[in-house]
Amino acid sequence: MIKISNPFRKINISTKLFLNYLFLFVIVVFILIFSFAGGMTYIAKHNKGTIDDVDMESLYENIYEHGIDRACKIEGIKDNSYIELLDENLTVLDEYNSVHPKGYVYEQKEFNKIIIPNYYYYQYSEDINEESNSFNVYYSEETDNILLASVPNQEIKFIQKVLKVIFIIFVLVLLIVIIIYAKWTSISLVRPIKSLVKGVNEISKGNYDTRIKIKSKNELGILKDAINNMSKKIEEEIFLREKAEKNRKRLILDISHDLKTPLTNIMGYSETIYYDMELDESIKNRYLNIIMSNSKKANELISDLFELSKIDSDDNKIELKKQDICEFIRILLIDYVFEIEENSMDYEFDIPDYEIMCDISDKYLQRAISNLIVNSIKYSGKESTIKVSIRKANNDAIINIEDNGIGIKSDSIKDIFEPFVRADSSRNSKTGGTGLGLAITRAIIKKHGGDIYLDPYVDKGCKFIITIPIIKT
Incomplete structure (x- = not known):
């Protein structure tokens, strides 16, 4: 199964907040555009049959051909609109549903309020009629007559209704987006913080095995x-x-x-x-x-x-000197050859002819290795064999001290280097040992930067393996 990492988890918090705000800004702009587009679609769908749909020239011709009432029916003028035909003196010659009777004369100032602001489209004038605010104006040069077509004040109401629809759409969509955004922010910021707080509370109660698990990399x-x-x-x-x-x-x-x-x-x-x-x-x-x-x-x-x-003790610093550990082991083994032979034991020494340089302390390292050799002589018995070898592995000198004596029980291996731990009843204080030899040996090896362990896979006897760091040249 391929594990896909999320690169957004590595973004720092300040950048993430900036991106969140930028995303929210883009969403708000998108909502505005969406709301406006929805409103315009609504207007296009419902804004039919208004004064814009009237063909003024055709209406004018039909009035002179069929009369104003018949012409209005032909052109589909609604009953809530009115038509006026004016002469050059601004006198109403004929009308359809108008508030002004035939013979009504517009004052020039009053008429200018209709045509001057927008000659051919829209004008709102309370002076003319409180219920009318949209006009189409048609002027015939042949007769010098003026045709006024007006619809009542429903276009304003319609536009107000459309604005309300746009506002409602904007608020609802924005509310939904804010809820989703808050949930997303909770997942990316608030939820990890809650996990951190919960974990810290558990740790403060003493549950130090608690581990906080969040996937954020910031x-x-x-x-x-x-x-x-x-x-x-x-x-x-x-x-x-x-x-x-x-x-x-x-x-x-x-x-x-x-x-x-x-x-x-x-x-x-x-x-x-x-x-x-x-x-x-x-x-x-x-x-x-x-x-x-x-x-x-x-x-x-x-x-x-x-x-x-x-x-x-951490305060005790052992003085180490650069030496050939192979030569050091050779000199040390010479002192034990007689004792080994006296106990009717065989020995096998495998010491390389080349140098392996290490930082060692003669006094302490001699004590450590002597403890192991003495133990092998003491507990292996006659006709047994003691083997000492050195080899090079990576950056360490490996010293093996092995015998085929009585060995050490497997249940004692893990604690054998602890103070006063003895392998079995044959290795106790009655033999003269204090039970501290292996603990001292390990402490000395550690001071040399090395390690010691007992090979658990030896069938008979025991095999101690010591590692000492080699000096890099």
């Missing part, structure tokens, strides 16, 4: 994106804060749990030595060894917690 669309981004960030911040609070509580519980055993042993054996003055020297020394061992465990735990806190 300022309203930009505002929508800003509000949605703000809501998303607030939601993420709340999630991270809740997660941090949850981790903090779990961390306190884990610290309490891991410190409780050694501290309990230290207190118990110390009290025994202190109060039992008759203890055999060999038993006392054994108790002292237990106290020292548990003291070391507690000290290691506290030291690792301090180091993790220090590395994780």
